[in-house]
Amino acid sequence: MSENVVHLHKHTDPPTVTTLTVVPDPAPPAPVPLWVRSGRAVKTAVTHENTRTTARAVARHSLYVAGGARIVARRTWDGKTAARYERFMRAAEAAGNMDAAMEWEERAQRFRDARHRRRMDLLHSPLDAAKGVAVGTGMGIGALVALGVVMAIANHDVTDVITPIAAVIEFINLLITIVQVVWGPLVSLGPFLALLALWAVGSKQQAAPAWAMPATVRNGEGEPITPSIVVKALRDLGVSALAKAIKEMGDAGASMLGPIRIAGCGVEVDVTLPSGVATNEVQAKRRKLAENLSRHEHEVFITIPTAARTVRLWVADSGALDEPIGPSPLVTDDTMTADYAKGRAPWGQDLRGDAAALSLYQRHLLITGLSNQGKTVALRSLALWVALDRSVQFLMGDLKGVGDWAMFDGLASTLIQGPTDEHVMQVTEMVEGAVKEMNRRIQAPPGTTFPPLIVVVDEAQVAFMCPAVDEDKRPYGGSKATSRYFMAVRKIHNQGRAVNVLMWQGTQDPTDQNLPKLVREGAHTRASLALGTEQQARMALGDKAVDGGAAPNMLRPGLDKGTLVVASDGIKVPAGQASITVRTHYIDDAGATAITDRAKALRDGVTTLHAVERGEERDPLGDILAVLGDASRVLTADVLKRLTTLNADAYGRWTPGDLKRVLEDAGAEPYKSDGRMVVGRDRVARALTNQDGQGSASDDG
DSSP states (O other): OOOEEEEEEEOOSSOEEEEEEEOOOOOOOOOOOHHHHHHHHHHHHHHSHHHHHHHHHHHHHHHHHHHHHHHHHHHHHHHHSSHHHHHHHHHHHHTTOHHHHHHHHHHHHHHHHHHHHHHHHHHHHHHHHHHHHHHHHHHHHHHHHHHHHHHHHHHTOGGGGGHHHHHHHHHHHHHHHHHHHHHHHHHHHHHHHHHHHHHHHHHHTTOSOGGGSOHHHHHOTTOOOOHHHHHHHHHTTSOHHHHHHHHHHGGGGGGGBOOOEEETTEEEEEEEOOTTOOHHHHHTTHHHHHHHTTOOGGGEEEEOOSSTTEEEEEEEOTTGGGSOOOOOHHHHOTTOOOOTTTOOEEEEEETTSOEEEEOOTTOOEEEEESTTSSHHHHHHHHHHHHTTSTTOEEEEEESSOSSTTGGGTTTSSEEEEOOSHHHHHHHHHHHHHHHHHHHHHHTSOTTOOOOOEEEEEESTHHHHTOOOBOTTSOBSSSSSTTOHHHHHHHHHHHHGGGGTEEEEEEEESOOTTTSOHHHHTTOSEEEEOOOSOHHHHHHHHOHHHHHTTOOGGGSOTTTSTTEEEEEOTTBOOOTTOSOEEEEEOOOOHHHHHHHHHHHHHTSSOOOOBSSOOOOOOOOHHHHHHHHHTTOSEEEHHHHHHHHHHHOHHHHTTOOHHHHHHHHHHHTOOOEEETTEEEEEHHHHHHHHHHHHHHHHHHHHO
16 A cells, blocks of 8 residues: 655745655545355345244144144044044053953944944945835826826816926926035135145144244243143153053053142142053153253152052142242241250251241251352251250351341340361360260269250351361261261260250261261251252152152252252152152241240250360379279270260360370270270379379479
8 A cells, every 4th residue: 555645835834844744544445246245145035033933933844734633543543443432442441441441342343343334334235225216206106297297187287297306307407506616616615625624734733843843832930730741741751661652652642641630839649651661761851851841850749659560740830839938927927936855947848839838857967059059048047946945055167157147136145156276176075065064964863854955057068177186186077987067976976866965067068078978877867958969869858758859959050049858757859759849938037036025935045155165184094093993994985984974074075095094105005804894993193193293203304
């Protein structure tokens, strides 16, 4: 591109020269070839929504004719043959109903007999028809002649004899003329009328592929669930054996279905699968089944009832599960109280819309799920209800520490809130204190009753993942036998329920690291909010519940907040199912505070500790000598029991290894007597004397 230089002389003193550079306009773009523009136009026309809609409409109405012809042909074939009876008979055999199969076989035989009689009658019908025509014609002509004679006599005109016959001939001639006039247009319009009739049949039956249907029909939002829709959804599920069996049954595929019952905000139907189709094959196709039913995946639940080869489908009304449920009775009823032993906590609603209530009596509890799905609110609502029983005592640890449990201050005996390692240590010692209380209750005289003591730890994964160790190098977290928190929880799971000491835990995103297997399997009531994978669902609820249809991994994170899948004998679960889905009531902090205020009013007053008090420093060797008494030797197991009785805070968690270590360090190691390990009094006394002597020497020095 060239530049043009122009020199301008400006009349000034002294004269100056100004140089301007003129740059020409850039060259215009090359014209787009015609074939390119035509291609773009064609592409735009093809992809335009109006074009697609028009093409779909043309294809749909054309296919209505083909579908109508197929339906009419099918109906004609069914009417002329025994095909219908054969289908019903095969369907009855597939369902195992042999009585119905025999009845359809008898009906088919009667149909064949009647058809045979009709065919035999057709062999004689031409001769009979000819005779009838001859006789009828002769009688007709005779009658007309007689009528003409009567008219001739009456009119005194002999020509009237043929007047009736002439009139009949003229009438026939008129009919022939009419037929000649109408026949041409009728022949021309006949095919169009036939096509119109076929189109009407196909349109009424929606006999066109789904892709050709208009958007409103293809979406099917709110479309009611009917037997034909369920059968089609199962047929198109992609299970070849199921599709083949339904095809052989024909329209009688609906015989697989039980009655469709209204169940809360949806419907429920039992499907008896044909031979060769396993229930897990249908369970594995949940998403496709939901889409075939014009529903979202979370709106269809597949469970296994007690009947063999049967799946139970619950299909929600479109969008019904996205609507919130009502407030909790704990909020609306200021007079409500609780009964720990006999009552049930009002937790929410099941999918049917019925109230879902949970029994908490002597059941350890575990609630898990992804973060921010409503776990704390679901766990707290149970604690709020049982707090209205004045006999219940609480020990609480909130390892999130943002105030979700602050309203229990003045209600719980201990309330520790915070996410740090120090808070984990405090919570661990709180749980260990509950173990000591459990052991005290176990050693009480038979028949002694104890008030419920519920230990609540929210965000328990923080405790399991804690890296801190104590002065004896024992870790607080982890899942080994040396883990203090893990072992304390396990002890309560093993023996706590017998003396009303219960463990409730809430945890996030279950894995083997943050929720050890022995802990999760020790809970009697296991509930899960939305999870990421089926493996996590099995960790949360167990294999039995997941194999029975429980699928918290199918819940939608963020959209199904507060929706739990519960596996427990403490809640009413439909017969044959291993779990139930519950939509829990949401109780906000203000409502929770109002409920705890009512619970506090039922009590005389509770002083809440916000840290675990540690005991004073003790001399283990001196305490061992004290519990030995005057005996020359005592079994190590008995020494441990006596130390626990002496001071449970200091020695309640001692093991034989701890006792052996202390004695060996002092030079008074245990020894065997009659094949059993014992502690010798003389050795301990000598070691204590040496210890005191060393201490005195150190002081003197």
